Amino acid sequence: MFQRNKAMTITATLLLGGALLSACTKGEDTGAPTDGGSAGAQVVASASAGGAGCTLQSYGGTKIELKDAIVGFSQSEKEANPFRIAETQSIKDEAAKIGVKKLLVTNAQSQLSKQVSDIQDMLAQGAQFLIIAPLNSDGLEPALKAAADKKVPVLTIDRKVNATACKDYVAFLGSNFVEQGKRAADAMVKATGGKGKVAILLGSSGNNVTTDRTSGFVDQIKATAPGIEIVAQQTGEFARDKGQQVTEQLLLSNPGITAVYAENDEMALGAVTAIKGAGKKPGVDIKIVSIDGTRNAVEAITKGEINAVIESNPRFGPLAFATAQKFLGGESIPANVIISDREYDSANAAASLSSAY
Template sequence: MTLLTSRPGRVAALLAAVALVASGCAKGEETAAAPSGSSTQGGQVVRTPAADAGAGCTLDAFGAQRFDLRSAVVGFSQSEKEANPFRIAETKSIKDEAAKLGIANLKVTNAQSQFSKQISDVQQLIAQGARLLVIAPLNSDGWEPVLQQAAAKKVPIITIDRKINAAPCKDYLTFIGSDFVEQGRRAADQMAKALGDKGKVAILLGAPGNNVTTERTSGFKDRIKEVAPDIEITFEQTGEFAREKGQQVTEQLIQSNPDIDGIYAENDEMALGAVTALKGAGKKAGDVQIVSIDGTRGAVQAIADGWLVAVVESNPRFGALAFETAQKFLDGAAIPEKVIISDREYDKANAESSLSEAY
């Protein structure tokens, strides 16, 4: 599979061709690279809109006033420390696209993985006069104080990567991100293939309290039951999406389940932590089959080195698509409540040749 990750030359050309996916995209739809009926926006492939697409959210329906993105205060709230390659690439994409579009008043905050700080960060952005907010939420719940303040000033909110549990076109404008259930299903397919449909598997769960962890877990488990009922999930523990925690949990796993056959890590950082733990325990590449999600360069290199079997990408380059969506909204177009992108996969067949495309 291939994904068009190069950035388009002109945003104006993209705006003419954009076809945003509507809410209600069917779960389980095959995510292929630039499939027929999909559109490429901001370097990300957006899935075909559902046939029952609703009207979407317009400027009038939201109650906002039109403004010029280039001169307005725009706030971006990052949730986690930028030690994780996903977050580094995500923030860089927002900053780069803002600079490209001439957005002079971009204000960027980082919550350092503290939810209370992210809430106060966004409240401060609103107090500083932000007309648009792009938020990468740490948690899905607990956003009521922010949503109330934003609604009072009719500030549209675009969430990226993770969802917030609130009402679209009322509390926020739209969510842009991957189909996390489908990511889990695709990881399960890779695990079943690697294990020959039987064996014992551990899950390194992501951080609790957000939809990414919940959906990647349910997608994996449900798919394993469908395609490989002889695979037994014998261990589950959160690694909090962190490399160090993934290593610690895997060290515990090796002690309690020395006969483990596979590890499903819900992001690459935990997978790489697991590799460190396996090496420390004297394991060799291939002794334990590891499948993860993200698509970082370190994980793709680990496939080439034999330590990982496959990685399902979760594309973090949201900058162009986020600002394209905002501009369409300001121009009067109807924006769906979800903009779902398609992600590629890396495996032994393409890891070395695709390394430069990873982040």
């Protein structure tokens, strides 16, 4: 696996157990998972942030110790998805590990209005630092304003918000979703030999994850695989049942489909069921590449039903609290803090199954 160099980008390795950011260049990705017991996340200060980053002084917050603080975590979606389960547990585990005074945890149940009110309620309960997993890129403005008015720092994780870093929130922690799409495209080229007709199962609309994973994949296919034709794009809403339903429809309307790119594992697993129902072999007759890294999807690779999975690492606890500690201690935090993602295929799936979530 590799990560492409980006001009005018400042990179560093965030040592979760250390006290500083050591400068480095962006290069070979070892593929090691970034979990509660390992370092390996990358910090990327984008050119738009000017490399200066955000400090407690520029944000206007108050210096506090996390062990003396009330921290709020706002989860966006129902925890029927393995990613959300792992994400929430990682936050809880790390808060307990470092001895946060009190952790408030809410779940918006996939309702934007509830997430706004959840965040406002946590502020009313005295939250001094917020970690938010946004439901959508837009719509959280009232909650962000309420936090800003109280000078409560906010870290957003896994999805970006359309707002201004170091003003409306401190920083975004998450994957490089465009890069995930590009890596999925590379895996698709490998699985198909660079030829075929691909259907894309899009994630839910209204967030940057879907947009970026789509553009990364489409652009990379166009640039590297002229023999691959993208014949359909339809939302499966990041859900297994919807992914199955959409795949069934696509196979009827486009019987020549030879591959499916699913923007998360749940939709990919739904596609597996649909392909079997159509009397074809998933992973053989119709290649499948997806993004997430759930245990069920990695296990499907070992069965030959999915060809490759690009991980989207949900283990934000260590990274989120390490970033919070640095920020509250007066250190500069870049606008985008990128967590490292590994990759699974037939060569490593069996040996790596225990690393999946």
